[in-house]
Amino acid sequence: xxxxxxxxxxxxxxxxPLPASGIAWxxxxxxxxxxxxxxxxxxxxxxxxxxxxxxxxxxxRRYAAGDAQAAMRAIDPAAFALPGVDGPRLVFVNGTYRADxxxxxxxxxxxxxQPLSQALRQDAEPLRFVLSRHEPExxxxxxxxxxxxxxxxxxxxxxxxxxxxxxxxxxxxxxxxEGELAWHLRHVIELGEGAELALVEHHVADGEQQHLGxxxxxxxxxxxxxxxHVLYQQAATGSTLIRRSRLHxxxxxxxxxxxxxxxxxxxxxxxxxxxxGDGARLDTRGVFMPHGRQHIDTQLAIRHQALNTxxxxxxxxxxxxxxxxxxxxxxxxxxxxxxxxASLSNKNLLLSAQAEIDTxxxxxxxxxxxxxAHGATVGQLDERSLFYLRSRGIPQAEARALLTAAFxxxxxxxxxNVALREHLAGLLAARLPD
Numbered sequence: 001x002x003x004x005x006x007x008x009x010x011x012x013x014x015x016x017p018l019p020a021s022g023i024a025w026x027x028x029x030x031x032x033x034x035x036x037x038x039x040x041x042x043x044x045x046x047x048x049x050x051x052x053x054x055x056x057x058x059x060x061r062r063y064a065a066g067d068a069q070a071a072m073r074a075i076d077p078a079a080f081a082l083p084g085v086d087g088p089r090l091v092f093v094n095g096t097y098r099a100d101x102x103x104x105x106x107x108x109x110x111x112x113x114q115p116l117s118q119a120l121r122q123d124a125e126p127l128r129f130v131l132s133r134h135e136p137e138x139x140x141x142x143x144x145x146x147x148x149x150x151x152x153x154x155x156x157x158x159x160x161x162x163x164x165x166x167x168x169x170x171x172x173x174x175x176x177x178e179g180e181l182a183w184h185l186r187h188v189i190e191l192g193e194g195a196e197l198a199l200v201e202h203h204v205a206d207g208e209q210q211h212l213g214x215x216x217x218x219x220x221x222x223x224x225x226x227x228x229h230v231l232y233q234q235a236a237t238g239s240t241l242i243r244r245s246r247l248h249x250x251x252x253x254x255x256x257x258x259x260x261x262x263x264x265x266x267x268x269x270x271x272x273x274x275x276x277g278d279g280a281r282l283d284t285r286g287v288f289m290p291h292g293r294q295h296i297d298t299q300l301a302i303r304h305q306a307l308n309t310x311x312x313x314x315x316x317x318x319x320x321x322x323x324x325x326x327x328x329x330x331x332x333x334x335x336x337x338x339x340x341x342a343s344l345s346n347k348n349l350l351l352s353a354q355a356e357i358d359t360x361x362x363x364x365x366x367x368x369x370x371x372x373a374h375g376a377t378v379g380q381l382d383e384r385s386l387f388y389l390r391s392r393g394i395p396q397a398e399a400r401a402l403l404t405a406a407f408x409x410x411x412x413x414x415x416x417n418v419a420l421r422e423h424l425a426g427l428l429a430a431r432l433p434d
């Protein structure tokens with residue numbers, strides 16, 4: 001009995017040629033993941049992880065592979081400039097590395113920053129373990145697709161004890177092209193023992209397009225390392241962006257993540273953090289703000305696996321018009337992770353009767369002497385606060401805007417880069433309905 005033909009989305013991506021690296025284990029892995037993607041197809045809403053994010057419309061789309069014009073397209077650096085971010089920079093346009101837009105000269109001592117393709121050509125063996133990870137879970141179609149088709153990405157390493165003062169800027173820019181393109185990037189980031197790094201991950205558009213981008217990243221923090229990571233996403237309104245980030249924290253390692261999700265038509269970010277060393281700490285602050293008919297899905301999973309680890313996650317969602325937001329926040333305290341302290345809060349505002357936000361907090365505890373709290377709310381602005389502002393002579397529309405801006409801006413209050421913090425706060429305010 002013949003097999004049914006794959007849906008257009010799957011068929012178009014299976015027609016794309018696999019990147020040829022000449023590295024036997026890597027090329028074999030790519031073929032294996034392509035076959036697994038072809039067999040499984042796209043996940044559907046019957047899978048718990050995709051319950052609130054339907055891919056029927058995406059399944060009917062066709063994408064061309066890569067973008068041969070990306071290396072020649074004129075891009076104004078002002079399209080991705082950010083206040084307070086003037087350190088080393090790595091730029092990709094439609095998934096293609098752009099040396100002319102990047103800033104890799106005179107890197108600080110202890111920092112290695114280069115395209116992954118270059119690192120593989122120089123010495124692929126040290127990357128074999130991290131690039132050979134398999135993803136056996138259901139619903140991991142995009143991770144397998146990325147593993148099959150990603151030919152480039154970010155390779156960043158900070159040696160033990162190095163303190164990198166200027167923020168490193170990673171830019172992923174979508175630009176108009178002939179037809180709709182699919183690009184895929186794979187990132188490997190490692191901080192050695194006691195190393196410190198500020199990192200700005202920036203997804204931005206230079207004109208309207210409807211491309212598909214996938215990105216999978218592994219971030220390893222060795223014992224005592226400190227990472228301050230800002231993720232600002234303002235992709236084109238018609239684009240699709242699917243990302244998976246895996247964060248591994250060693251003993252006494254600390255990570256602070258600030259996330260601002262604004263752009264895209266369909267956006268999904270899965271962040272999986274594992275606190276595997278005693279005393280590790282993770283703090284996350286995030287805002288997702290879909291409007292129009294946007295769909296923004298955030299999947300946060302934090303696993304405490306060692307003694308006296310801590311995590312504190314505070315997220316805000318604001319949806320208006322016919323937009324939809326999804327947030328899943330899962331905390332697991334594994335056996336043996338005694339003394340863990342875990343907290344997660346997700347509060348959401350609906351600014352129209354047609355907007356929707358689905359939130360799902362989860363908490364599992366299998367250890368002793370644990371502090372844990374989690375909660376989620378979905379509602380509208382507090383009428384008492386509105387009444388208070390209006391009683392002071394503030395018009396209703398302005399009062400609503402003030403309260404909504406304060407609701408979101410609180411997620412940026414502990415961002416140490418003042419210039420970047422004020423810039424992002426201004427973007428949030430500009431995003432609010434009139």
